[in-house]
Amino acid sequence: MNRLTKVAGAVMMAMAAGASLSAQAADVVKVGFLTTLSGPASAPGVDEREGFMLAMKMLGNKLGGVPAEVIVVDDQFSPDAAKQGADRLIKREKVDILSGFVYSNILLAVAPAAFASKTVVVSANAGPAQLAGAGCNPYFFSASYQNDATHEAAGKLMADKGYQRVAIIAPNYPAGKDASAGFKRFLKKDPAVELFPKLGQLDFATEIAQLRAANIDALYFFLPGGMGVNFVKQYAAAGMDPK
Numbered sequence: 451m452n453r454l455t456k457v458a459g460a461v462m463m464a465m466a467a468g469a470s471l472s473a474q475a476a477d478v479v480k481v482g483f484l485t486t487l488s489g490p491a492s493a494p495g496v497d498e499r500e501g502f503m504l505a506m507k508m509l510g511n512k513l514g515g516v517p518a519e520v521i522v523v524d525d526q527f528s529p530d531a532a533k534q535g536a537d538r539l540i541k542r543e544k545v546d547i548l549s550g551f552v553y554s555n556i557l558l559a560v561a562p563a564a565f566a567s568k569t570v571v572v573s574a575n576a577g578p579a580q581l582a583g584a585g586c587n588p589y590f591f592s593a594s595y596q597n598d599a600t601h602e603a604a605g606k607l608m609a610d611k612g613y614q615r616v617a618i619i620a621p622n623y624p625a626g627k628d629a630s631a632g633f634k635r636f637l638k639k640d641p642a643v644e645l646f647p648k649l650g651q652l653d654f655a656t657e658i659a660q661l662r663a664a665n666i667d668a669l670y671f672f673l674p675g676g677m678g679v680n681f682v683k684q685y686a687a688a689g690m691d692p693k
Contacts, residue, residue, distance in 0.1 A: 479516045482539030484532060484560065485550035485574070487524035490676035491650055494552045495525075498574045502549070521545065527650065529559035536560040540567050547572060552674070554578040554597060554625040555649070565589050579628045597625050598632025604670050605636035613668040617643035617661055619681075620672040621651070629672040642666055647673075652680045658688045 483502060486495035499522060511518055521543055525532035539545045540563065548564050549572045551557040557576040564571050570589050577592040577599075579585075608616055618633050618641050620626035626646060634641065643664045645657050661669060673681050685691060 477517070479513050479518045479547070480543060480545040481513070481518055481520045482536070482543060482545035482548045483520055483522045483550045484525050484535055484539065484548060484556075485522075486527045486552050486556070487522075489527045489650070490652060491527045491553070491674070493675050494575060495550070498550055498552060502574070525550075525556050527553070527556075529555055532556045532559050533563065536563060540564065540569055545569065550574055551576045553623070553649075554628070555623045557581075558624060561587070561590070576625065578624045579631070580624065597628035598635070601629045601632035601670075601672065602636045605633040605638075608668055608670065609637050609639075611668075615642040615665060615667045617641055617645070617664060617666045617669045618671070619645040619647065619657060619661075619669070621649040621674070621677065622646035623649040625674070626672060633670055647677075650677065652676060654681050654684050658685060658690060662688070662690065 483499060485498045486492050487499065503520065506518065506520060521539060523535040523539060525535055536548060539548060547570045548560065551560075551571075551573045552575045554576040557571075557573055558578055558580060561571060561581065565587050568589060570591070572591045572593060575594050577594055577596045579596065579598055581587060581590050581592075582596050616637060618630055620629040626649070630644060630646075643661060643666060645660065647654065647657055671678070671681060
């Protein structure tokens with residue numbers, strides 16, 4: 451299944467598994483789509499929304515054969531705004547399912563209220579470690595991955611290549627911490643440099659100076675949205691990429 455329809459497919463599987471029996475019995479299944487649609491961090495959220503709505507069109511605006519209504523809410527890249535939006539979706543709109551979610555801090559802010567109300571949550575992107583293992587919840591499904599999994603692969607690759615002085619840079623929020631933990635788990639040693647800039651930061655002059663001074667062999671970065679675009683441009687402009 452291509453990424454375009456994975457979230458809609460996960461919603462249908464959640465319904466089929468009986469996670470939302472009320473939705474199956476209803477004339478319309480209501481989906482609250484909560485994602486980041488404003489500010490420099492919004493690029494993945496816009497992609498999420500457009501992909502989901504295109505998938506709904508391809509599915510005839512039905513989920514599991516039931517007509518579906520999608521209510522889109524911008525979380526404004528703010529946990530507080532996300533909690534307010536989710537509260538409206540759950541209590542006023544009485545959605546059967548919450549989906550969307552680019553950023554793990556947003557998902558973790560919303561999850562307690564969603565789980566308390568027995569509202570199914572299907573994440574299109576965020577997969578925080580806090581909701582895996584001992585923290586698993588029967589109302590949570592991820593259509594993507596657990597945050598640290600892809601970063602484990604990067605750590606193993608760098609270990610296999612024998613890099614000695616390795617750096618990692620990731621935002622200071624739950625997914626960034628998961629990225630670092632997964633990377634180090636398979637790197638099997640402490641990085642020479644580990645940097646955690648503020649989530650949403652767009653100027654990396656200080657961090658690039660630290661990387662230059664550390665004389666690193668390799669760099670791994672996880673910087674979502676506009677952060678990554680700006681970092682790559684500034685890293686190249688500083689003459690670091692030939693290394």
